[in-house]
Amino acid sequence: MAKIKKAYFCSNCGQESPKWVGKCPSCGAWNTFVEEIIARETRNGTSFRPASERNVPQPVGRVEHIRHSRVDLCSAEVNRVLGGGMVPGSLILLGGEPGIGKSTLSLQIALRAKELKTLYVSGEESPQQIKLRAERLGVDNGNDNCLVYAETDLGEILTQIGQAAPDVVVIDSIQTIYSQTIDSSPGSVSQIRECAALLLKYAKETTTSIILIGHITKDGVIAGPKVLEHIVDVVMQFEGDNNNIFRVLRCIKNRFGATSEIGVFEMRSEGLVEVENPSEILLSHYDEPLSGVTVGASMDGARPYLIETQALVSTAAYGTPQRSTTGFDVKRLNMLLAVLEKRMNFKMYSKDVFLNFAGGFKIADPGMDLAVVASILSSMLDRPISEKACFAGEIGLSGEVRPASRTEQRVAEAARLGFKRIVVSGYARKALEKTKHKVEEVYVNRVEELGKVIFQ
Numbered sequence: 001m002a003k004i005k006k007a008y009f010c011s012n013c014g015q016e017s018p019k020w021v022g023k024c025p026s027c028g029a030w031n032t033f034v035e036e037i038i039a040r041e042t043r044n045g046t047s048f049r050p051a052s053e054r055n056v057p058q059p060v061g062r063v064e065h066i067r068h069s070r071v072d073l074c075s076a077e078v079n080r081v082l083g084g085g086m087v088p089g090s091l092i093l094l095g096g097e098p099g100i101g102k103s104t105l106s107l108q109i110a111l112r113a114k115e116l117k118t119l120y121v122s123g124e125e126s127p128q129q130i131k132l133r134a135e136r137l138g139v140d141n142g143n144d145n146c147l148v149y150a151e152t153d154l155g156e157i158l159t160q161i162g163q164a165a166p167d168v169v170v171i172d173s174i175q176t177i178y179s180q181t182i183d184s185s186p187g188s189v190s191q192i193r194e195c196a197a198l199l200l201k202y203a204k205e206t207t208t209s210i211i212l213i214g215h216i217t218k219d220g221v222i223a224g225p226k227v228l229e230h231i232v233d234v235v236m237q238f239e240g241d242n243n244n245i246f247r248v249l250r251c252i253k254n255r256f257g258a259t260s261e262i263g264v265f266e267m268r269s270e271g272l273v274e275v276e277n278p279s280e281i282l283l284s285h286y287d288e289p290l291s292g293v294t295v296g297a298s299m300d301g302a303r304p305y306l307i308e309t310q311a312l313v314s315t316a317a318y319g320t321p322q323r324s325t326t327g328f329d330v331k332r333l334n335m336l337l338a339v340l341e342k343r344m345n346f347k348m349y350s351k352d353v354f355l356n357f358a359g360g361f362k363i364a365d366p367g368m369d370l371a372v373v374a375s376i377l378s379s380m381l382d383r384p385i386s387e388k389a390c391f392a393g394e395i396g397l398s399g400e401v402r403p404a405s406r407t408e409q410r411v412a413e414a415a416r417l418g419f420k421r422i423v424v425s426g427y428a429r430k431a432l433e434k435t436k437h438k439v440e441e442v443y444v445n446r447v448e449e450l451g452k453v454i455f456q
Contacts, residue, residue: 008033009189014227027226036184071167071209074112077265077274078105081236081249083257086168089207090256091200093174093229095214095222096238101247101265102213104133105238105272106170109211110146111139118145119166123152123176123186137271152186154179154195158202166208171199173213174228196231229253240267244360246281247272248300260301279306279417282358289387292379296371297392297410297422298363304406304413306390308358309368311375316352327357328372329364336373336395343399343447346380367404369395370423373447374454385454388420399447403428408435415439423453 008017011034015026020033070085079085086092096102103125110118111134122130127148147164151157154177161169171177177195178186185191196212203210212232214222222229229235233255240247249263264275275281283295283306292311297304316322325333333355337348353376357363370393378385392410394402403425404410414422415437424432426443442453 006035008035011189012226014189014193034189036188036190071116072113073109073116073168074114075109075274076276077249077263078109080261081251081263082234083254083261086209087233087256088167088209089203090209090233091196091203091231092209092211092234092236093214093222093232094211094236094238095216097216097240100238100240101267101272102238103172104137105249105265106172106211106213107133108137108139108271110168110170111137113168114145116145116167117147117164118168118170119147119149119161119164120170120172121149121151121157122172123150124172126150136269139271152176152178154198158198161202161208169208169210171210171212173215175215192228193231196228200231239362241360246275246278246359246361248361250301258302260303262300262303278303279413282307282361283417284308284358289384291382291384292375293387294371294375294378294385295387295390295419296368297390297404297414298365298368299404299406299410300365302406302409304409306413306417306419307361307363307368309371309375310356310358311372311379312352312354313376313380314352316350321348321350322352322354324353325355327360327362328355328368332366332369333372335397336369337376339395339397339399339447340373340376344451351380365404366394367392367407367410369393370401370404370444370450374423374450377451377454381455383455386421388418389423389454390414390419390421391423393423393425393444395447401425401427401444401447401450403431408432411437411439411441423450 008020010024010026010032012029012032013024013027015024017033023030024032070087072085073079094102107120110120127150130148149160174192174195175187178191179194182190182194199210216222235253237250237252238247239250245267247265247267251259251261253259264278265272266275294309295306296309298307323330323333337353340346341348355372371391373395374385374391392404392407394404396402407424407428408431411422411432419439421440421442423442423444426445429443432441444450444453
């Protein structure tokens, strides 16, 4: 009989301790240690390579270079986020809130990649439930290249993967999978760490790509030890709001490419639909110009898009004015209002300010400062701004307008969508004069100059 002993693990970073401690000595988190029962036994290491193959040290100059072509997942947005496709033998972790569409996205990938043999392993649903969702998605996969398997035992899963020899494996989810070599329950720190390590070993030795679906905690981070994110090759976060139809696929970690790309999807009754041009759906068309509405050229990673900014300024009914934002940092809004009050002598301390972005998008780009300030001025003066004008620039505390990052791409996106004017920082003049776009570039150096420019 194996020797049984108890140990305590930090649910945040996976640090092991022989006794319970209040503060984790590794990550500094409080009250994160949980007790687990571990079976310590001597077992032979699991290997998925033939016995004839030996792994020996060799000089780096003599390592054979093998160039793997990326695997096309038949999804332009997912391929964009991964850097052009999936690398064979990679281990990908997909996280997101409950009901955001992780399982739907993974099943769509498995069904639409008809040239790939895929195995969808579900620890949460039966094959009949997966079949119902596949019918709702309306994806015809009559070539039988998508296999469905409902199991939570990792040993059985690895056996079936070895027999089926798929190109891509989807595990839904890693928190439901358990290994019989560990006595703790599924979802515990030791189980997640052990299962992820074995799946990584299998992926590297057989060049089988594996997608792991992971739950997140109430704080918005992927559940389980932090070592899980260190083990995998790619970490993708599926973001969005259940009250809105748009979803954003963001890459947090990518060993085989950049993390600056995002994928945009629209949730419909038939599943997730790719949005190739987010700017067109984030812009509204009105019969006549409205006050408090502007268009800002924003960047998310390396992808430019135009988004509608809406502001409402009204007289405060109580002593303390309200500051409410949707998709924007309220602290940054307070900073911009303080700049307006200091540099342009507007009495913002007596005004309620409400800010909103179209589509429920969350904006963390400082290059949207100019659009936010322009919409506030338009609402406060009740004067509409031309719908063919957009803004891109960052505002400093002294009132200067700084160039937004990747200004050239923002200007090109505005020109592509037919805008006639774009207001940018005067310090970006030299960079923009090198390339001419079919849009008038209006330069401002100070926030005081903005009023003269936008109401022409």
